[in-house]
Amino acid sequence: MTTMDAVLADRIAAMAAALYQRGWMPGTAGNISARLDDDHALITGSGLSKGELAASDLVVVRVGDSSAVARGSARPSAETTIHTAVYRASGSRAVVHAHPPYATAVSIRYGGPDLIDTVSFEDYELIKGFGLADPGRAHVPVFPNRVEVAAIGDDVESYLNDEVNAPPVMLIAGHGATAWGTSLEQARDRLECLEALCELVLLTGRSRPWKPER
Numbered sequence: 373m374t375t376m377d378a379v380l381a382d383r384i385a386a387m388a389a390a391l392y393q394r395g396w397m398p399g400t401a402g403n404i405s406a407r408l409d410d411d412h413a414l415i416t417g418s419g420l421s422k423g424e425l426a427a428s429d430l431v432v433v434r435v436g437d438s439s440a441v442a443r444g445s446a447r448p449s450a451e452t453t454i455h456t457a458v459y460r461a462s463g464s465r466a467v468v469h470a471h472p473p474y475a476t477a478v479s480i481r482y483g484g485p486d487l488i489d490t491v492s493f494e495d496y497e498l499i500k501g502f503g504l505a506d507p508g509r510a511h512v513p514v515f516p517n518r519v520e521v522a523a524i525g526d527d528v529e530s531y532l533n534d535e536v537n538a539p540p541v542m543l544i545a546g547h548g549a550t551a552w553g554t555s556l557e558q559a560r561d562r563l564e565c566l567e568a569l570c571e572l573v574l575l576t577g578r579s580r581p582w583k584p585e586r
């Protein structure tokens with residue numbers, strides 16, 4: 373691992389610890405990655421508490437096929453295929469996946485076991501955090517939580533390739549939330565916006581703040 377890669381590993385570990393402290397990565401859940409170059413990404417290891425990762429707990433994987441480049445003690449996240457699918461389809465530089473409570477609850481309310489569903493947010497201020505051309509609405513996909521994680525990656529990649537205006541966030545039904553961006557911080561900020569939007573929807577029962585007749 374180069375010095376720059378080691379710095380990136382430290383930043384990922386610090387962000388994972390912060391999200392763990394917030395209760396968004398319970399048990400060994402959650403995973404974070406950042407691109408090293410066009411062909412490689414650095415991702416958190418599988419089956420480890422995200423509250424106490426060391427830089428050596430991160431693994432270099434190939435974006436093309438999700439395989440680990442160098443086999444150390446850590447294995448790459450079981451959800452690596454979702455990260456690499458996002459990279460191949462979006463050109464983003466970082467992906468953050470966690471199990472924040474409100475987003476996960478919304479994924480259950482709006483998602484299902486078989487089909488890709490959508491939860492739409494309208495007119496909430498926080499939609500601006502997604503950086504969409506139209507900040508007035510965001511149609512967030514809710515993917516089925518397939519047993520084969522690679523199949524979730526396939527769903528995500530084809531969805532993002534088809535929906536060019538899709539927001540940089542997604543939900544997996546009964547599972548959690550994922551966000552991406554040009555930096556680790558942007559991906560995390562977008563995940564925070566999604567979680568806050570989901571909290572508002574659950575508190576108000578409305579996917580937009582105003583009554584339809586207004």
Ligand SMILES: [Zn+2]
Binds near residue numbers: 469470548
């Ligand atoms: Zn997960």
